[in-house]
Structure formats: C-alpha cells, structure tokens
Amino acid sequence: MGTKKDVDDRFKKFGTVSFTSISKINDFISHLEEGKVMTTKCTECGFVFFPPRADCSHCLSSSMEWNEITGTGKLVTFSTLQFAPVGFEDDLPYSIALLDYGDYKVFGRIAGDVPDDEIKIGMEMTTAVNTLSNGQLNYVFQKA
Amino acid sequence: MGKVAIIGVGQSTFVRKYPGSIKELAFEGFREAMNDAQATAKNIDASIVCSAPEYDKQRSPAGVFAEYLGLNPQPTFYVESLCSSSSTGLRLAYSMVKSGLHDMIAVVGFQKMSEITSAESQERMGRGADIQWESPFGTMMPAYYAMYARAHMEKYGTKPEDLAAIRVKAATYGQINEKAVYRKPVTMEMFSDPENIMGRPVASPLRVGDACANADGSSCLIVASEEKAKEFSKKPVWILGLGAATTTVNLAGRDLFSGLTAARQAGEQAYKMAGVTPKDIDVAEVHDCFTIAEMMAYENLGFAEPGGGKELIQSKETYKEGSIPVNVDGGLLSKGHPIGATGGSQIRTIVHQLRDEAGDIQVKNPEIGLIHNIGGVGLYGNVTILGR
Numbered sequence: 453m454g455t456k457k458d459v460d461d462r463f464k465k466f467g468t469v470s471f472t473s474i475s476k477i478n479d480f481i482s483h484l485e486e487g488k489v490m491t492t493k494c495t496e497c498g499f500v501f502f503p504p505r506a507d508c509s510h511c512l513s514s515s516m517e518w519n520e521i522t523g524t525g526k527l528v529t530f531s532t533l534q535f536a537p538v539g540f541e542d543d544l545p546y547s548i549a550l551l552d553y554g555d556y557k558v559f560g561r562i563a564g565d566v567p568d569d570e571i572k573i574g575m576e577m578t579t580a581v582n583t584l585s586n587g588q589l590n591y592v593f594q595k596a
Numbered sequence: 597m598g599k600v601a602i603i604g605v606g607q608s609t610f611v612r613k614y615p616g617s618i619k620e621l622a623f624e625g626f627r628e629a630m631n632d633a634q635a636t637a638k639n640i641d642a643s644i645v646c647s648a649p650e651y652d653k654q655r656s657p658a659g660v661f662a663e664y665l666g667l668n669p670q671p672t673f674y675v676e677s678l679c680s681s682s683s684t685g686l687r688l689a690y691s692m693v694k695s696g697l698h699d700m701i702a703v704v705g706f707q708k709m710s711e712i713t714s715a716e717s718q719e720r721m722g723r724g725a726d727i728q729w730e731s732p733f734g735t736m737m738p739a740y741y742a743m744y745a746r747a748h749m750e751k752y753g754t755k756p757e758d759l760a761a762i763r764v765k766a767a768t769y770g771q772i773n774e775k776a777v778y779r780k781p782v783t784m785e786m787f788s789d790p791e792n793i794m795g796r797p798v799a800s801p802l803r804v805g806d807a808c809a810n811a812d813g814s815s816c817l818i819v820a821s822e823e824k825a826k827e828f829s830k831k832p833v834w835i836l837g838l839g840a841a842t843t844t845v846n847l848a849g850r851d852l853f854s855g856l857t858a859a860r861q862a863g864e865q866a867y868k869m870a871g872v873t874p875k876d877i878d879v880a881e882v883h884d885c886f887t888i889a890e891m892m893a894y895e896n897l898g899f900a901e902p903g904g905g906k907e908l909i910q911s912k913e914t915y916k917e918g919s920i921p922v923n924v925d926g927g928l929l930s931k932g933h934p935i936g937a938t939g940g941s942q943i944r945t946i947v948h949q950l951r952d953e954a955g956d957i958q959v960k961n962p963e964i965g966l967i968h969n970i971g972g973v974g975l976y977g978n979v980t981i982l983g984r
C-alpha cells in the first residue's frame with residue numbers, strides 16, 4: 453500500500469485521453485496545474501526542448517531546467533478534424549496545430565472559441581493551459 | 597561482390613476482409629513469387645517477414661510463417677517500419693545477399709488489418725503518434741497529412757481539385773487491376789457532389805476521397821545473388837539504388853511541412869547509388885496513402901520542382917502515356933494499403949513493368965523504375981531504384 457503511493461503517475465492527467473503515466477518529466481504536469489506550459493533547457497549545452505525531455509540528445513547530459521513558454525508563436529499549419537479517434541468524439545470538431553516560437557515549436561490544439569474563418573497560417577498565437585470537461589489538462593493556442 | 601536481383605514477385609488480391617488466417621494470407625503472395633522465380637523452398641536460405649505488429653494477434657509471425665511456407669530450418673527475421681516495412685525488408689535482404697551471408701531470400705510482407713475488431717483498430721489509430729506528447733490531443737493519420745496539405749496549399753497555391761485529380765488517376769488504373777480492393781471509377785464531379793461520400797470532409801482540407809483504401813493483403817519478393825539470379829531467371833531485375841532516412845516523430849521537431857524530408861533524402865541516396873537522375877526514371881510507384889502524399893512525392897523525388905506537382909497531374913504527365921507514369925496500378929488509393937505488404941506490392945508492379953509483363957498498364961519500354969514507400973507521417977522514407 454505504502455509503496456504504491458510512491459508511483460509518480462502524474463502524466464495520466466495530460467490530454468483528453470492520456471496513453472502514458474510514468475515519465476521522468478512529470479513536473480510538466482505540476483507546472484500545468486500552476487497555469488504554466490514549460491520547456492526544458494539543457495544546463496550543460498543550453499539547448500531548448502519542446503516537447504520537454506529529461507535527457508539531452510546533443511551533449512548526453514540529464515541536467516535540465518524548466519522555463520515557461522511566453523510571448524507569441526506563428527501558426528505553421530493546422531487541420532480541423534470531423535472524425536476522431538476513440539475517446540475524443542465528444543471534443544469534435546477540433547483543430548490540431550503547430551506554433552513556431554523560433555527556438556522551438558509547440559504541437560497542440562487551437563482553442564475552441566477561435567472561429568474557423570479567423571484561423572490563418574502565419575498568425576500570432578499564444579499558448580495557454582486548458583482544463584478539459586473531463587477534468588484532464590492540456591494546453592491550447594489562442595489569438596494573440 | 598556481385599549485383600543483387602529480384603527474381604520473383606507476388607501478391608495476394610487486396611481485400612477488405614481476408615477469409616483466412618495470416619499464414620494463409622502470406623502463403624498467397626509467397627506462392628505467386630515462388631512460381632514466378634521457379635524456385636522451391638529448398639532454394640530459399642533465409643526469410644524476412646515485414647508488418648506493423650499492432651494489427652497482429654499472433655506473437656512473432658516470422659516463426660509461424662517459416663513453418664507454414666516450408667522454410668524451416670532456415671533462419672527468419674522480422675522487421676517493421678510501419679507502412680514501409682517491406683521496403684525495409686528489401687534493404688535488409690540486399691545487405692544480407694551482398695555480404696555473402698545468404699544467396700536467396702524471401703521478403704514476405706503482410707497485414708491482416710481485419711484481424712482485430714474495428715473498435716480495436718480505431719483505438720490503435722489514436723496511438724499512431726508520440727503517445728506522450730501528440731496522441732493526447734486526439735490526432736490521427738488523415739489530420740497529420742492534412743496539416744501537410746494545408747501548408748502545401750498555403751505555400752504553392754495547390755487546390756483541393758489538384759489533389760482530387762490524383763484520386764481520379766488512381767481510380768482509372770484501380771479499375772483494371774484485378775488485385776485492387778477499390779475497382780470503381782472516381783470522377784472530379786463526385787468531390788463536388790454534396791450527396792457523394794468522396795467530398796465529405798475528414799480533416800480539413802482532406803476529404804474522404806483523398807484517403808487510401810484499407811485492405812488485407814500480402815506480398816513477396818525473392819531476392820537473389822547475381823549468380824543465383826542468372827541460374828534461375830531469364831529476366832532478373834537488378835537493385836540499382838537504395839535510400840532510407842528518418843525524421844522526428846513529433847511534428848515540433850520538423851522544419852518542412854510542404855514536403856517530406858525523409859523522402860527527399862532517401863531519394864537523393866538512391867539516385868546517387870544508382871548513378872541516375874530523376875529524368876532517367878521511366879516508371880514510378882509512390883506512397884499515395886493520401887493524395888497530398890503523391891503530390892509531395894512528385895516534388896521530393898524531383899519529378900517536379902517544389903510546388904510544381906499540381907501542373908504535373910493537371911497535364912496528365914503521371915498517367916501511363918505521360919513523361920513519368922506514377923502509380924499506374926491504382927496506387928494505395930485504389931489498390932489498397934495493407935501496411936506491411938504495401939512496399940512489396942509497389943516493387944512487384946515495377947518489376948512487372950521492367951520485364952514488360954505489366955499487361956494493360958504496361959508503359960513503353962521502361963529501363964529504370966523507382967519505388968517510394970513511406971512509413972508513418974513521413975517518419976520513415978524509403979526509395980528503391982530498379983533496372984533491367
């Protein structure tokens with residue numbers, strides 16, 4: 453009983469359906485709970501990673517620091533889904549998208565309240581934490 | 597070391613629901629290839645089995661197939677690179693023959709997508725990306741390729757009709773391919789008819805008609821050393837060039853969205869190894885899992901400049917009579933896409949073309965053919981160049 457409590461499965465809170473729960477970077481979820489979407493930066497070589505990671509593929513260090521994503525990114529591309537995988541049907545229709553922040557890119561969803569006809573490649577958007585109707589957490593892109 | 601040849605090719609008919617087991621399905625492609633090579637199981641000194649394992653109930657299919665195909669006690673190996681598994685199998689077979697370790701190898705690709713229930717298949721569809729960072733947003737293959745289509749349209753002014761024209765071409769040839777799963781004609785009008793399913797949005801800007809047909813199927817290639825090829829075959833087809841590359845699974849790690857970098861890099865490697873240029877290619881099979889994928893293939897392989905793919909299809913240059921015939925067997929769009937069998941089926945078509953045995957879809961006197969086979973959303977790029 454006591455040992456089971458020690459399992460850090462915070463990642464199960466990520467997204468409409470989470471497919472994994474145990475990762476060395478589960479602090480990402482605690483930061484989401486505080487309203488922050490974070491990158492990791494290698495303290496040895498300075499490389500910034502999104503998605504965040506525990507290990508640096510450039511210098512093989514595992515020393516990382518967390519930094520908040522702030523400011524705006526440019527919309528690279530997107531698609532609005534009319535069909536969804538199992539477990540995501542209630543979210544339809546929704547748009548998946550990629551934002552370019554220069555040093556890194558962020559993959560996620562466009563906020564549901566952005567009208568379809570206002571979504572344009574190249575537009576400036578921000579990244580914000582979002583609580584889903586089932587209580588899960590993710591992040592969405594909003595008009596800047 | 598001598599050259600390496602393909603001396604036998606086979607595939608099953610691609611169908612929605614195969615009425616048999618996976619080993620019986622594999623047997624169909626194997627038998628056709630063995631008859632084609634006029635070989636017996638004794639001649640085969642190793643086998644390579646290729647599929648995407650998430651559709652299998654059977655653990656380690658390679659061992660099961662070795663028994664059923666009569667290939668014991670020879671060694672067998674299993675490889676996977678999603679939809680390009682059997683091109684990866686060919687690359688391994690080439691290496692194993694070139695090294696002298698083996699001299700005749702059967703590369704068996706298969707997928708029985710109906711092995712699992714439609715609900716199970718839907719569930720797996722949702723796990724097609726990085727399950728930690730992208731799948732929790734509700735992603736699926738059509739939406740990823742749609743993001744590429746959107747970027748291509750934005751950058752080059754490509755229209756949905758340009759993509760639909762690729763579907764129409766595929767159906768032109770799917771109708772006359774007895775092994776194709778989708779044998780009906782498709783017209784441009786079907787995309788604009790609100791009553792027709794072809795034009796129904798799936799993931800904008802892609803529509804139902806932009807997506808390939810799922811299928812069960814198997815394929816088989818018999819790969820041989822130069823010495824064995826000359827002993828067994830009057831018309832060996834030689835492997836001239838091989839290219840393989842990868843990119844990041846996460847879209848966040850990529851820089852290009854109007855093309856597939858792994859396809860371009862694999863193409864460059866294969867052209868260099870074969871000592872040829874895009875102009876030398878007489879007939880090609882490209883991985884048209886979606887119409888946009890064929891459009892990008894034209895450009896990534898150098899059949900057109902970046903952005904020039906739409907002119908290539910609109911001028912019908914990729915039809916059988918055009919300057920660079922592409923997917924004149926119906927492609928994945930009409931022939932069907934049984935994941936692990938697809939590359940082998942593409943290679944089979946080019947081998948038939950180079951032997952002048954392609955029947956109704958034969959292009960005129962081809963010397964050099966190319967196969968472009970992609971795994972995942974541009975994740976694994978594989979290009980093979982064959983010559984007679």
Ligand SMILES: [Zn+2]
Binds near residue numbers: 496497499508513
């Ligand atoms: Zn580092």
